[in-house]
Amino acid sequence: MHQRFTTIRRHTEDICRPLQTEDYVVQPTTDVSPPKWHLAHSTWFWEEFVLAKHQPGYKRFHPRYAFLFNSYYDSVGERVLRLHRGNMSRPTVAEILDYRHYIDEQMTRFLETLPDNLHGLIEIGLNHEQQHQELLYTDIKYILGHNPLFPPYDPNFRETPALAAATPGFTDMPEGRYAIGYTGSGFSFDNEHAAHEQFLLPYNISNTLETNADYLAFMVDNGYETSQWWHSDGWAWVKEQNVNSPLYWHYIDGRWHRYALSGLQEIPMDEPVTHISYYEAAAFAEWKGMRLPTEFEWEAAANRIAWGHRWEHTNSAYLAYPGYQKPPGAIGEYNGKFMINQMVLRGASVATPAGHSRDTYRNFFHPSLQWQFTGIRLCKKQTW
Amino acid sequence: MHQRFTTIRRHTEDICRPLQTEDYVVQPTTDVSPPKWHLAHSTWFWEEFVLAKHQPGYKRFHPRYAFLFNSYYDSVGERVLRLHRGNMSRPTVAEILDYRHYIDEQMTRFLETLPDNLHGLIEIGLNHEQQHQELLYTDIKYILGHNPLFPPYDPNFRETPALAAATPGFTDMPEGRYAIGYTGSGFSFDNEHAAHEQFLLPYNISNTLETNADYLAFMVDNGYETSQWWHSDGWAWVKEQNVNSPLYWHYIDGRWHRYALSGLQEIPMDEPVTHISYYEAAAFAEWKGMRLPTEFEWEAAANRIAWGHRWEHTNSAYLAYPGYQKPPGAIGEYNGKFMINQMVLRGASVATPAGHSRDTYRNFFHPSLQWQFTGIRLCKKQTW
Amino acid sequence: MHQRFTTIRRHTEDICRPLQTEDYVVQPTTDVSPPKWHLAHSTWFWEEFVLAKHQPGYKRFHPRYAFLFNSYYDSVGERVLRLHRGNMSRPTVAEILDYRHYIDEQMTRFLETLPDNLHGLIEIGLNHEQQHQELLYTDIKYILGHNPLFPPYDPNFRETPALAAATPGFTDMPEGRYAIGYTGSGFSFDNEHAAHEQFLLPYNISNTLETNADYLAFMVDNGYETSQWWHSDGWAWVKEQNVNSPLYWHYIDGRWHRYALSGLQEIPMDEPVTHISYYEAAAFAEWKGMRLPTEFEWEAAANRIAWGHRWEHTNSAYLAYPGYQKPPGAIGEYNGKFMINQMVLRGASVATPAGHSRDTYRNFFHPSLQWQFTGIRLCKKQTW
Amino acid sequence: MHQRFTTIRRHTEDICRPLQTEDYVVQPTTDVSPPKWHLAHSTWFWEEFVLAKHQPGYKRFHPRYAFLFNSYYDSVGERVLRLHRGNMSRPTVAEILDYRHYIDEQMTRFLETLPDNLHGLIEIGLNHEQQHQELLYTDIKYILGHNPLFPPYDPNFRETPALAAATPGFTDMPEGRYAIGYTGSGFSFDNEHAAHEQFLLPYNISNTLETNADYLAFMVDNGYETSQWWHSDGWAWVKEQNVNSPLYWHYIDGRWHRYALSGLQEIPMDEPVTHISYYEAAAFAEWKGMRLPTEFEWEAAANRIAWGHRWEHTNSAYLAYPGYQKPPGAIGEYNGKFMINQMVLRGASVATPAGHSRDTYRNFFHPSLQWQFTGIRLCKKQTW
Known part of the structure; x- marks a missing residue:
């Protein structure tokens, strides 16, 4: 589980590696979230649903992040409106990466003695993170693809997977x-x-x-x-x-x-x-x-x-x-x-x-x- | 068929009988059409799909009514936008009733020698008219029920049909x-x-x-x-x-x-x-x-x-x-x-x-x- | 004063004489009020600012009309939003004319013993009524001119007054x-x-x-x-x-x-x-x-x-x-x-x-x- | 003139010095432009109205910047809509600073042999730049002041200038x-x-x-x-x-x-x-x-x-x-x-x-x- 956790978490950051700092910030339409929001929200999920609930004495990274990075969980409290995500220049990308690494450390320790009854929750968290990986790709494409300069994300990226040829018909x-x-x-x-x-x-x-x-x-x-x-x-x-x-x-x-x-x-x-x-x-x-x-x-x-x-x-x-x-x-x-x-x-x-x-x-x-x-x-x- | 046609057509007008002329005109929200529009549109259906298509030499009641009273049939031509129905004071209620009666006469004659292959179309027309009868009730209710004076439509109207009592459970x-x-x-x-x-x-x-x-x-x-x-x-x-x-x-x-x-x-x-x-x-x-x-x-x-x-x-x-x-x-x-x-x-x-x-x-x-x-x-x- | 009052009040109704009942009701854009609203509002002005304030024992024509026909006087109380005037089929035109005539009678009596200090207020009321006469023309034009049938208001109406010719330059x-x-x-x-x-x-x-x-x-x-x-x-x-x-x-x-x-x-x-x-x-x-x-x-x-x-x-x-x-x-x-x-x-x-x-x-x-x-x-x- | 040009241009960048890269990008409301847009637009003004028009053989820094950084000059060509300025992550802040420095160099050379009849134009450009300096302050305040974390721009900034005391009255x-x-x-x-x-x-x-x-x-x-x-x-x-x-x-x-x-x-x-x-x-x-x-x-x-x-x-x-x-x-x-x-x-x-x-x-x-x-x-x- 720990290995899988680390691999998936790293992959999220890897997807963002070709970006410039400015690319992490913008939200050109309501359905597209800023990449730094995805980085933070997928992290908040671990903090809110795992650490804050199940790690005794857990100390939150920042008291306001629960408000900033909740997506739509009404039962967890109030939150920033979805259409205002692109207005938030702070926290910076660097601060959000610090947040990620703090949570990764805490989670690594937590996973060492993971109670059996929480395996399901961890799996939800990992699949949630993967869903945001997919959204990172589509949202990055929207951000760069709507820029009048059409900057490439990765010149070698192939959008159509090479799959075994299907028989027509x-x-x-x-x-x-x-x-x-x-x-x-x-x-x-x-x-x-x-x-x-x-x-x-x-x-x-x-x-x-x-x-x-x-x-x-x-x-x-x-x-x-x-x-x-x-x-x-x-x-x-x-x-x-x-x-x-x-x-x-x-x-x-x-x-x-x-x-x-x-x-x-x-x-x-x-x-x-x-x-x-x-x-x-x-x-x-x-x-x-x-x-x-x-x-x-x-x-x-x-x-x-x-x-x-x-x-x-x-x-x-x-x-x-x-x-x-x-x-x-x-x-x-x-x-x-x-x-x-x-x-x-x-x-x-x-x-x-x-x-x-x-x-x-x-x-x-x-x-x-x-x-x-x-x-x-x-x-x-x-x-x- | 002729009897059924006459009965259903009359019922449409009967529903409107308790109304004042002014009640026929207004459209307080996009989904609610003015009663006079229902009276005209259900008539237009007969003119457009039956008489104009299948009655040789048919003469339209008014050259602009096809434009005014089309609801959403894109293939029949352009039309007044739904949300502007309530802006049209003309034709008046009396003119629309004249239109109805003109079409009723034409249809009565047409039904006398109705070819077999058009029975289905006539049935669609009758069921279409009945759907607008239902909408007449709900739209009239909206118009009167949103008036600050709350005028009754019919003091004896019972909204819950007296049905055979069902066994609870x-x-x-x-x-x-x-x-x-x-x-x-x-x-x-x-x-x-x-x-x-x-x-x-x-x-x-x-x-x-x-x-x-x-x-x-x-x-x-x-x-x-x-x-x-x-x-x-x-x-x-x-x-x-x-x-x-x-x-x-x-x-x-x-x-x-x-x-x-x-x-x-x-x-x-x-x-x-x-x-x-x-x-x-x-x-x-x-x-x-x-x-x-x-x-x-x-x-x-x-x-x-x-x-x-x-x-x-x-x-x-x-x-x-x-x-x-x-x-x-x-x-x-x-x-x-x-x-x-x-x-x-x-x-x-x-x-x-x-x-x-x-x-x-x-x-x-x-x-x-x-x-x-x-x-x-x-x-x-x-x-x- | 009484003569002037009667002449002006009658002129308001005369402007509407070429209209069909349906024309009194509609409001095709926010700035255009239904003619029956003008008829009622100009009457309400007399009731609210003259009779209700200065005629001892005055009995209002209808308890809800003050709410229905206030235009924008916040200090007089709540009111129907301007953009909803065209949704009100009731009161009917006939009821509003009754209201006018009731107020005309009350005002006629009131003007017989008009105190000096109220002359100014009466003049405001008359000028207010005249402003709505002008709006009646422009709003009627908008209503009929935006109808796809382009019904004339009066075939003999001349929009450009015959004025003495001006010297160019x-x-x-x-x-x-x-x-x-x-x-x-x-x-x-x-x-x-x-x-x-x-x-x-x-x-x-x-x-x-x-x-x-x-x-x-x-x-x-x-x-x-x-x-x-x-x-x-x-x-x-x-x-x-x-x-x-x-x-x-x-x-x-x-x-x-x-x-x-x-x-x-x-x-x-x-x-x-x-x-x-x-x-x-x-x-x-x-x-x-x-x-x-x-x-x-x-x-x-x-x-x-x-x-x-x-x-x-x-x-x-x-x-x-x-x-x-x-x-x-x-x-x-x-x-x-x-x-x-x-x-x-x-x-x-x-x-x-x-x-x-x-x-x-x-x-x-x-x-x-x-x-x-x-x-x-x-x-x-x-x-x- | 050259000294004044350099001083004013530098001051624009000085205003931005306390910002994080992310702060340069966002546009939380239509009237507030991203700081990097101000940096670029004030530069574009020099390029478009001075260099491109009056410097023979001038080579533009980037062919698309005229489109990206025009504000409202219809006669100069099409432009990015004002409300989309905050969607553009590219060019990056670093690229815009490069643009500024390229233009500064070109302008410095151009000012050395400034024809008399262009003094007025240069003064307009300097005053234009100063107007954007003012907007930089107000827009930065809006961006940081609408962030839920309320980050200070400069802890020592005094918003009320110390002016000579006025006599009351x-x-x-x-x-x-x-x-x-x-x-x-x-x-x-x-x-x-x-x-x-x-x-x-x-x-x-x-x-x-x-x-x-x-x-x-x-x-x-x-x-x-x-x-x-x-x-x-x-x-x-x-x-x-x-x-x-x-x-x-x-x-x-x-x-x-x-x-x-x-x-x-x-x-x-x-x-x-x-x-x-x-x-x-x-x-x-x-x-x-x-x-x-x-x-x-x-x-x-x-x-x-x-x-x-x-x-x-x-x-x-x-x-x-x-x-x-x-x-x-x-x-x-x-x-x-x-x-x-x-x-x-x-x-x-x-x-x-x-x-x-x-x-x-x-x-x-x-x-x-x-x-x-x-x-x-x-x-x-x-x-x-």
């Missing part, structure tokens, strides 16, 4: 009752629990993700100007936000480019399209005469399709499984209270820490958000 | 595969089609709706001030909108009152609570240690529980059934494009026209809306 | 101390008081107002696309509101039209341009290499130029004259509290009741507002 | 024609030009500024809850923004404190009140039965009263003097286009560079802004 899935939810012995989140069966009708799910070339065909066919492909709310979003391409796409000198973590580049046409919202994924599917899978169809087919390139949009709303139990206390605020107005994504992306995701993992975002590494996998429309 | 539903969706031979909407089976785990569903007394207990227990019961978005809604009771409730001289269509009155404690949003229904359920049913659980149990008092909140997002096919053309905009960001309600309310709803009927609203006659039916939380 | 005004403010014995508002002298440098003021043809030349010269002519706030207003012409102008079939109270018509090119905001007037003047007069320059020249066609924009902010005294009590809220963020207009318009305005009259609006009958008179730029 | 100014505007031979802004005479009635102006104790008396007398003292727009501002004290005031443990550049401290009661908006200054004056001076009254009395503690609110709108000429080209955007919706402040503050202000200097801000070092000097209300 569709996998046919038969009607039946399928096991859904986590039943293994490792870590999993409460939203995957209450494993149960879902009855599915026969379906055909694509072996591959849609590519930039596929998506450009939709754009060229006036996809963003044709209301019939869109949900009503999606169409309103397109009109109000003047959306006309995936996030980070720029039309320069007659050719489509994109900002990637390696810098500005021409669109690689045969790579999976990414940074599209649910609205865009659904409109694209409609235009193509196909549909998005449900999260159950996805999970049932997960061991027959290659996944891991992208968080894949599903047509399932993020809701409780039958039998879902919200854990007591502040940890109960982790998942349950977000089970409204969001859609489920399945899979993993280049930004997901190795080993963090799994077949049963449920990610979720509001349907208008584009800044995650999202992708599109289609199903055929059944007719009976 | 819960109905136990066994695990199994249940038929979902419409399979009969009458009219139904496309969103109920693609009937299929859902596998359900065992559950227990209440025979009765929660009452005003039940809900007041939640309020007295600081339900609106306790974040732990609420979804994150629901909590934000409560804080931003200063919500502290169901819609139409007023605390006057030390007692809770409500505006009903019969006027201002003390809360009848043993009647079902109504005008609560999904957020409130879900928070109430959480406070009570219970949960809302899914729409499938509701439908599977529908013939064992008495329903029809209220549109009942479910914990299901409004999404396509497997195998759902969006109809071609403008009618395809009727349901499919709203399948995001809304939750399903099942049942019927006092405002629903007789015979309009059924076991398989899927109503849907955004989770913050309170102005419909909504209700709460609970399920026990299972534990396995 | 400029009037030269010499340097000197000029008397400013009201010193006569008739009625005047507190903001004209504290008459005093202003020292003015020599200036040249146009004898005529700028015409639609003049203004169209500015438009054709890309006036709305050229930032250099505009104030910074004006430019932001143009961009955010997509302003590209005076209010009520429409480009139809290759020609500019406008909505006038007589209906939609081609722009009469030699009439004074109207419905331009201060921002537009100032940008136009800058484009023309000229400037707007100050209110003092205007007043000093008033008896040498023909005025009365339009409220003329000046380059003076609406501020207190030296020695200005705010009257005590609620009447003190009439003018003083608006002396910030507004610009002065001088003159009168076709909507101004006869005899209501005078050389010293100070009208005022926010610099972005277009819905009044405004006009442009220019001065040459001096160089010393 | 009022100075009586006689009626007369007073010279207004700049007529000297040094530098002055275009808005002070067109010197002319204003005729003033007799008035009495306070020798001293109102203190924190004076202002607290207003607060204790429910000044922020009493509408009668306020302008209508001011009252709306108080209600909407929940204003209940000057900016930076905090009620802690039963005593009023304030954030000063030296850190959090108890309010020094006998020092001049500061960080009050025009709305607050005007309401305070009204409460006290007095009034603010006009800018002409202030200027006429300037050599008889001690000034320099604070930018003093006047009751004059920021408008052109008679005979005002807007300079041609981009420099013409410096002042003229802001002459609407703002009020004039006279004097100087602790943040104003030595020698930058003068009797005739016209500062201006929107009436709701509090973040400048503002103050209140009163006049008696005249009665004639």
Whole structure:
């Protein structure tokens, strides 16, 4: 456990290593947090939920940090509003790194004699830290990718993982009752629990993700100007936000480019399209005469399709499984209270820490958000 | 068909009979349309989709009405923005009634020789008209209920239908595969089609709706001030909108009152609570240690529980059934494009026209809306 | 006094005579009040400030009307928010006319034995009523002119008064101390008081107002696309509101039209341009290499130029004259509290009741507002 | 000139010396720019208006900086929106300092053979730089003062300059024609030009500024809850923004404190009140039965009263003097286009560079802004 703790904590800081001090501070939109906030908040989680609660005589690093770095745990106390995170120049990055190292030391000592009943809590903390590692990548990309100078994060960064090539075409899935939810012995989140069966009708799910070339065909066919492909709310979003391409796409000198973590580049046409919202994924599917899978169809087919390139949009709303139990206390605020107005994504992306995701993992975002590494996998429309 | 057409059309006007001319005009919030708009839009539907398309040589009543009274059919052309409906003093109520009667005459003649293949379209038109009858009640209530003078709509109006008394307690539903969706031979909407089976785990569903007394207990227990019961978005809604009771409730001289269509009155404690949003229904359920049913659980149990008092909140997002096919053309905009960001309600309310709803009927609203006659039916939380 | 009271009160209702009941109700933008609100509010003024205060044993017409029809007098009590006036279908027009007639009767009796010390208050009430007569015209125009059917108010209405023809050219005004403010014995508002002298440098003021043809030349010269002519706030207003012409102008079939109270018509090119905001007037003047007069320059020249066609924009902010005294009590809220963020207009318009305005009259609006009958008179730029 | 250039440029950087890198980046509200933006923009001014225009063969430091650091000069090209300045982590502080030093070198060389006709332009650049020095102080105070940790800028910073003690009481100014505007031979802004005479009635102006104790008396007398003292727009501002004290005031443990550049401290009661908006200054004056001076009254009395503690609110709108000429080209955007919706402040503050202000200097801000070092000097209300 101690080794795993150290490795994961170090990785968080490693992600930030290419940054300039100034990059740690800004918050160009509400959903994007400053990197130094991620560094501090993931640390605060250990202090608040482990050390302050379970380490007798623990002395907090700073009396105000609980206020500054709480994210959304109402039961823990008041907090800085999310949209003001980018206004806080202090504590400095150096002070936050000091905070991290203080907590790392305290945790190292604490883990030496870790009581059995706290293993689960530590695992939550590690998975929480990994979720912020993923957000560090997507938030850093947003910060640098919205700077008029388009500074690269790392010129060698490859956004599309080199995965085993999938056979083009569709996998046919038969009607039946399928096991859904986590039943293994490792870590999993409460939203995957209450494993149960879902009855599915026969379906055909694509072996591959849609590519930039596929998506450009939709754009060229006036996809963003044709209301019939869109949900009503999606169409309103397109009109109000003047959306006309995936996030980070720029039309320069007659050719489509994109900002990637390696810098500005021409669109690689045969790579999976990414940074599209649910609205865009659904409109694209409609235009193509196909549909998005449900999260159950996805999970049932997960061991027959290659996944891991992208968080894949599903047509399932993020809701409780039958039998879902919200854990007591502040940890109960982790998942349950977000089970409204969001859609489920399945899979993993280049930004997901190795080993963090799994077949049963449920990610979720509001349907208008584009800044995650999202992708599109289609199903055929059944007719009976 | 002709008789049914005439009866339904007349009923629309009958609902408006207690109104003053001024009441037909106003739109106190975006979701509430002026009654005269409902009168005109339901008429426009017949003109646009039946007469203009299928009656050779049909002469429109007025060249601009297609622009004025289109609601959301993008494929039919441009239209007045929803939030500006209440700015249009013209056409007057009298002119709109003339429009109605002109269309009624034309339709009467058209129905005399109705081709077989248009029966379905006429049924859609009649059901569309009935949906606006329901909205007329809820919108009129909003208009009069937000007037500082609280004018009654009809002093004899009873908001809670006198239904056969239900036995208190819960109905136990066994695990199994249940038929979902419409399979009969009458009219139904496309969103109920693609009937299929859902596998359900065992559950227990209440025979009765929660009452005003039940809900007041939640309020007295600081339900609106306790974040732990609420979804994150629901909590934000409560804080931003200063919500502290169901819609139409007023605390006057030390007692809770409500505006009903019969006027201002003390809360009848043993009647079902109504005008609560999904957020409130879900928070109430959480406070009570219970949960809302899914729409499938509701439908599977529908013939064992008495329903029809209220549109009942479910914990299901409004999404396509497997195998759902969006109809071609403008009618395809009727349901499919709203399948995001809304939750399903099942049942019927006092405002629903007789015979309009059924076991398989899927109503849907955004989770913050309170102005419909909504209700709460609970399920026990299972534990396995 | 009684005769004058009756004449003015009747005129208010006469202005509304061409309206349909529905036209009395709507409020298409915050600054435009429903005609029935004007009818009621001008009546409330008599009830609140005259009858309730000075008529022993006076019985109010309705206990809630004081709340419903207060406009902005904070010292008189709480009130309906301005932007919600258009949501109130009740009281009906008929009920408000009853209210008017009740008050008229009470006032008639009251005026029979009017104490001397109340003459001033009655005059304020009459001038207040006349100000709402002017607003009735401009608000009715806004309501009908923003209706997609463009219904005429009165086909014979002439928006440009037939005034004695002015000699084109400029009037030269010499340097000197000029008397400013009201010193006569008739009625005047507190903001004209504290008459005093202003020292003015020599200036040249146009004898005529700028015409639609003049203004169209500015438009054709890309006036709305050229930032250099505009104030910074004006430019932001143009961009955010997509302003590209005076209010009520429409480009139809290759020609500019406008909505006038007589209906939609081609722009009469030699009439004074109207419905331009201060921002537009100032940008136009800058484009023309000229400037707007100050209110003092205007007043000093008033008896040498023909005025009365339009409220003329000046380059003076609406501020207190030296020695200005705010009257005590609620009447003190009439003018003083608006002396910030507004610009002065001088003159009168076709909507101004006869005899209501005078050389010293100070009208005022926010610099972005277009819905009044405004006009442009220019001065040459001096160089010393 | 060269010496003066170097001194002023160095002072800009000196002001920033106590900052951490992170402090240079944030923009907690639209009106407050990140310190690194001030450093870059004041440098860009030299590059754009001097070097690029007048130095043959000048090579720009970076091709995109003209876009990044333009503030509001529409005639120079497109620019980053003001409200997004705080989203730009790049260029870094170090890169901006490199930019400064590159320009300083180029300018030094350029100044060696400065043509006579460019002296005026250089003076504008120096005064522009000084204006940003003042903004650096006020913006840094806002950034640190809104941080929950309240970090001091400089523990020894004294916000109230030690000025010669003024005799309490009022100075009586006689009626007369007073010279207004700049007529000297040094530098002055275009808005002070067109010197002319204003005729003033007799008035009495306070020798001293109102203190924190004076202002607290207003607060204790429910000044922020009493509408009668306020302008209508001011009252709306108080209600909407929940204003209940000057900016930076905090009620802690039963005593009023304030954030000063030296850190959090108890309010020094006998020092001049500061960080009050025009709305607050005007309401305070009204409460006290007095009034603010006009800018002409202030200027006429300037050599008889001690000034320099604070930018003093006047009751004059920021408008052109008679005979005002807007300079041609981009420099013409410096002042003229802001002459609407703002009020004039006279004097100087602790943040104003030595020698930058003068009797005739016209500062201006929107009436709701509090973040400048503002103050209140009163006049008696005249009665004639």
